[in-house]
Amino acid sequence: MGPSDVLKRYFGYDAFRPRQREVIDAIVKGEDVMAIMPTGAGKSICFQIPALLFPHGTIIISPLISLMKDQVETLTEQGIPASFVNSTIPYEESIERLRNLYRGKIKLLYMAPEKLEPSYFTQCLAQVPLSMIVIDEAHCVSQWGHDFRPSYRKIKDFIDSLPRRPVVTAFTATATPLVEADMKESLGLEKARVFRTGLDRPNLSFRVIQGAAKEDFILRYVKSHKKESGIIYCATRKAVDTVYDLLRRRGINAGRYHAGMEDEDRRQAQEDFSFDNVTVMVATNAFGMGIDKSNVRYVIHYQMPKSLEAYYQEAGRAGRDGAKSECILLYSGQDAGIQRYLIEQGNQDEDQRKMDYHRLNAMVDYCQTTSCLRNFILAYFGEKVTEPCGHCGNCESGKGRVDITDMAVLVFKTIRSLHERFGASLIADVLHGSHSRAIVERKLEDTPTYGKLSFEKASHIKSALNNFIADGYLRREGEPYAVLKLTDKARQVLAGREKVYGLAFGAESVMADAAVEKKIDRNPVRRGGLFEKLRKLRTLIAREEQVPPFVVFSDATLEDMAAVKPKNLEDMGKVHGVGAFKLEKYGARFLEVLLDQNEEEEKEEETDSHEDSALLEELKNLRRRMAGEVHKAPKSIFSDEILSSMVLQRPGTLEELKRIRGIGSKKAAAYGMPFLRLLGNNVPTAQPVPADIRQSACFLFLKKVRDRLAGGRKGDAFFSDESLHRLASGDSSVLSSLSERDAAEFRKALETYKKIRSC
Structure with a gap:
């Protein structure tokens, strides 16, 4: 049996995704491999198929308990013998699972890196013949990465201690060139073949929304996408609790997850999300690598994360099944201050702190850029970019850029009249014509431009100021209360030598409205009652077997089923994602639904x-x-x-x-x-x-x-x-x-x- 046969029999796919076959062939030949592939590109198949073809067992070192559980459940449902050992498994049971790996009863054993500390367990493990060791989320080994875990530094010592070195492979979703070099050295993979597939995820749409009322946007968006599964990431536990309470108050079926919760509460929250008992999860980045849920349709960042590495990994939780999904970041100037505070409170050394600030500045640049968001991300990770993607938030809004020189001149004149001594809020209040105490006490009603933008909302004026900063017309100076200064670029505009092009004032509100109203799903089969009937059957089976629904079949498989409408089990076997094992196990029940001709369109729930x-x-x-x-x-x-x-x-x-x-x-x-x-x-x-x-x-x-x-x-x-x-x-x-x-x-x-x- 070759790789293509295994792919069809166990996973139900007719063809490999780009670069998968190359990675698999190299591993099967016995070569060490390092693969940098984006989330959703099919990394797991790249080591699972060789594991099934190798004569002996494979261990997969994975950082999170919940990820192991989900992946083992998925493999078991596909007829692949797999298990895991970590801190939740009693000692005697862990040894028994090692024996099963030795006997060939299981082919893949997932393992927490902490299990590699020298012990009786590692002595037993050294006696088990291994064909391959897989290091998942390999960027965790690098101190230059965004998610450094000291336990990963023990992996090389363990491999070197084995009586016979197996094939060693390492996989990660994101890595800058610096992190890649550190991974090679720290894992002993200097001679490994490196596969760096394109990090681009065409099914993901990226959008940054500035100046929006975040709570209002989230409520409107989640209500507009009530049938879709989504994650809302927050930078702090307090923000998680606030957003969670907000959603629950409006009757939205939400869960929450952060490190301040009890272990059992976190486990239950993750299970509720995996089993579709809650549609949206509000979480800190503690809810990250453990997500193997394939049908997440949107990821919203309520606050800006600490780095582009963290952002791309968290946003990448959306659309793992290949269906269109959205990644939205709600940005405000305070977000950078929160992240700077978190950096200062950390216990990292000076070099690490400098690196954290460097990454944070790149994250701020992403939030404020007016160029293609997808290209910005790819360029950051060292990839060559060509044309703008055409469908990220910036590409879409760029088509609406107009001459706003007159408005810009009013802003720049105000800052000049105030001798560059005030921050964005007060400048916006002057232009808006506010009668606030700060304005009255300083007698700023006498400013020549006072009230000249009274017809604009103060929030829109503040957003415009942020855009002028991002575009290089203004700069912030001073901490903690920054004032705005004019740059030479702004002085050229005041001198009448340059024009300013940008979004009309208030465009952020229009863009936020467009993001809320934009429907993620463009696949017409999802709007039909047949897809919903298939989804209900999947939920029923998942509850019977006590596994997450996506473990039975992914949304993409149900879409293909509803589109193809197979008439018999042979046709069902050709559906994307239906392998021989699942065909035998579930095929007849799904076929019964497909052959039911009394299909009715599901009525949309009445809105409030x-x-x-x-x-x-x-x-x-x-x-x-x-x-x-x-x-x-x-x-x-x-x-x-x-x-x-x-x-x-x-x-x-x-x-x-x-x-x-x-x-x-x-x-x-x-x-x-x-x-x-x-x-x-x-x-x-x-x-x-x-x-x-x-x-x-x-x-x-x-x-x-x-x-x-x-x-x-x-x-x-x-x-x-x-x-x-x-x-x-x-x-x-x-x-x-x-x-x-x-x-x-x-x-x-x-x-x-x-x-x-x-x-």
């Missing part, structure tokens, strides 16, 4: 847009009535944009309300409670809520009294906002915590307020 629209109107009515009570313009309480975010996010507490962009602590405390009560209703009502409005108006009145009585003390520490709200609602028992004099002042203030109300 009508309810959302009704709730938004109720919030606007509440805002209008409250504005009348406190004698302010309605939009000075909460803008339309903030009300829309409330509808999307449905905050349930003042803390959650404060997290909505544009609110903050003061507005939340002053106006928040009536809005929270209305948002808490499942069905919006047209009935007015005057008591809530009066309470908020009374709260504002009492707040001024509190600030006067507090003197130099912090008001909230003297008498909390919560106590102030209770007093405004009529609960005078809270005054017992105050001195007699202060309590009397509050009672007098309440009497005064009642007289004002009665006028």
